[in-house]
Amino acid sequence: MKLIKFFKPYIFVLFFTFVFSYMLISFETVYADNTETKVSTYLPTSVPQPAAHMDYGINIIVKPDLISSNPNILKGFVVSCNGSSTTNESGRCDFRVYPGSSYNVSISKGNYLRRTIVAYPAAVPGSTYVVDIWPGDVNQDNIINMVDLIEISKSFDCLKGDSMYDINYDFNMDDVINMADVLIVAKHFNSTPESYIN
Known part of the structure; x- marks a missing residue:
């Protein structure tokens, strides 16, 4: 019985050391290429780790x-x-x-x-x-083509405030849908997203 009383404080210290050491190991989530992995890292609690x-x-x-x-x-x-x-x-x-x-x-x-x-x-x-x-690409079908020009022609020569005016056809935002807007479309006629040079 005297032996247990003698080692009791040491057992407490040993147990506390084990628990404290376990707390120093943190688990953080690291994202790479939209995947999630668990990484175990030894981090002293006094040093903050930036994201x-x-x-x-x-x-x-x-x-x-x-x-x-x-x-x-x-x-x-x-x-x-x-x-x-x-x-x-x-x-x-x-x-x-x-x-x-x-x-x-x-x-x-x-x-x-x-x-x-x-x-x-x-x-x-x-x-x-x-x-x-x-x-x-006014109809958002991923190609600038005649369909877009036909849509623009429905509002051709309309001013801002007219019932047929559509801001989506006024590319240069000068408050009128005119030949300047048609020429903007013509510049990249028949282009698709693959036409961009990356």
Whole structure:
């Protein structure tokens, strides 16, 4: 009995050491290529570990292939990359992503030919991609063709405020659907998403 009383504090210390050591091993989720794996890492509790994705970025700047004096021409493009967002007034959209892999970035807007690029993240502020995108696919069938021109012709010569005016056909956003808009479509006539040079 004296022997048990003698070792009791040591058994408590040994048990506490075991539990404390187990707490120092944390399990974190690491994402790569949209897969999830469990990684066991020895992390001292006094040293905070930053999230890996906070230090890498992909920045997209959309550049429509047309001339316009309207400052809103760059707003509203939907950009999808590890989430979805829209471009601001300068045509920019930034994403914070996980390092170590490439990302498919999709860019679209109601009257533009959808585009997808492969982007590689870099340390913050991130890698920046200036992406040309072509107007003219008004029916969103992934080709700029005669069907789109026929749709535009229904609103030809209409001014903003007219009942037939459709902002989706006014590519340069000058408040009138005219020959300037038709020529914008003609520039990339018969183009598909595969026509973009990546």
